[in-house]
Amino acid sequence: MSRRTLSRREAIKGTAALGLALFASPVKASAPEPVAITPQLIEAAKREGKLVLYSAMDLPVGEKLGNAFQTQYPGIEVQIERAGSERLFQRIGQEFSSNIHAADVITTADASHIISWKRSGWLAPFVPEDVAKYFPADYRDADGMSATSRIWLSSMAYNTRLVKASEAPASFADLLEPKWAGTMVKGHPAYSGTIMTATFQIVRDLGWSYLEKLSRQRVMQVQSSTDPPKKLALGERAIMADGNDYNVVLLKEAGQPVEPVYPAEGTPTISGPTAIFASAPHPNAARLFQAWLHTRQTQQFFSDTTAQYSAHPQVISRPGRRRISEIKLMKEDAAGVEKMMDEIKTRYARLFRV
Numbered sequence: 001m002s003r004r005t006l007s008r009r010e011a012i013k014g015t016a017a018l019g020l021a022l023f024a025s026p027v028k029a030s031a032p033e034p035v036a037i038t039p040q041l042i043e044a045a046k047r048e049g050k051l052v053l054y055s056a057m058d059l060p061v062g063e064k065l066g067n068a069f070q071t072q073y074p075g076i077e078v079q080i081e082r083a084g085s086e087r088l089f090q091r092i093g094q095e096f097s098s099n100i101h102a103a104d105v106i107t108t109a110d111a112s113h114i115i116s117w118k119r120s121g122w123l124a125p126f127v128p129e130d131v132a133k134y135f136p137a138d139y140r141d142a143d144g145m146s147a148t149s150r151i152w153l154s155s156m157a158y159n160t161r162l163v164k165a166s167e168a169p170a171s172f173a174d175l176l177e178p179k180w181a182g183t184m185v186k187g188h189p190a191y192s193g194t195i196m197t198a199t200f201q202i203v204r205d206l207g208w209s210y211l212e213k214l215s216r217q218r219v220m221q222v223q224s225s226t227d228p229p230k231k232l233a234l235g236e237r238a239i240m241a242d243g244n245d246y247n248v249v250l251l252k253e254a255g256q257p258v259e260p261v262y263p264a265e266g267t268p269t270i271s272g273p274t275a276i277f278a279s280a281p282h283p284n285a286a287r288l289f290q291a292w293l294h295t296r297q298t299q300q301f302f303s304d305t306t307a308q309y310s311a312h313p314q315v316i317s318r319p320g321r322r323r324i325s326e327i328k329l330m331k332e333d334a335a336g337v338e339k340m341m342d343e344i345k346t347r348y349a350r351l352f353r354v
Contacts, residue, residue: 035126046076110196124145124280131294134313149294149302153267154244184220220237
């Protein structure tokens, strides 16, 4: 199989053609009836004995989730394949083009991927009971193809041993000050769905001129949105220009010298949808996992242990953590990300020379 990197347009074209071959019937115009977790579903999943999860979550986060599922449903092995969302998108496109169908469930940090996969006919409609009852319409696909499993932010942050609180940058504009040149670290939109989504929102709200100026600040470039918080905690850089905020919060709670900053212009917001592939080799295990993942109990556990937010209205943020309602947010737009994906990758690589 060729490992050539596909462009967004090539991937969509290829998946659309394969989708027509795999699914002769048109996509339903509305979501199917909600499904509860029943003894019959559990037994069917246990007979399959395995679940393959393609995940954009930080591996320790994904493993916590997988271990919790295995504890509740012993006998079902969870195999996690972790990579940045943009890499996962390329991998899935390559696998499907070669008629390889290894993944059961996908959780991505780039909601625009769901648009492409849904258009191609690759996703299976499935609506967990809790999603139908409790999730706002903005956080569930109208045709039942996906549901938002987690919400987080791409914040700024600083190392408290290297930067005083009174001097720390409070806005994106502050990062352009000469004193921060050579002190920053940030993720890459060609690898990370979080950074892709955040870059789109920044370009839309602040313009490419902002990133042009930032690129002159000698910024350390890493791949995943999980990398900048780690570089910050190690003291390799004093300032995090972008990256996921939940790792910063967890590191701070563990006693590391880091502090998140939610910029005055607004903080990029990321929704992480999860979906089941229609070609899933373990379809019952996939449906059990999707239903379990979106229950109040699992969403509360996930929020508590990972410092991310939930679309489930019954989930309460752990005391001491900042509520998302207290933070000025940039608006999400998955369709906008899909349209600009190739442009963002190309212009960003040229600006930051990576």
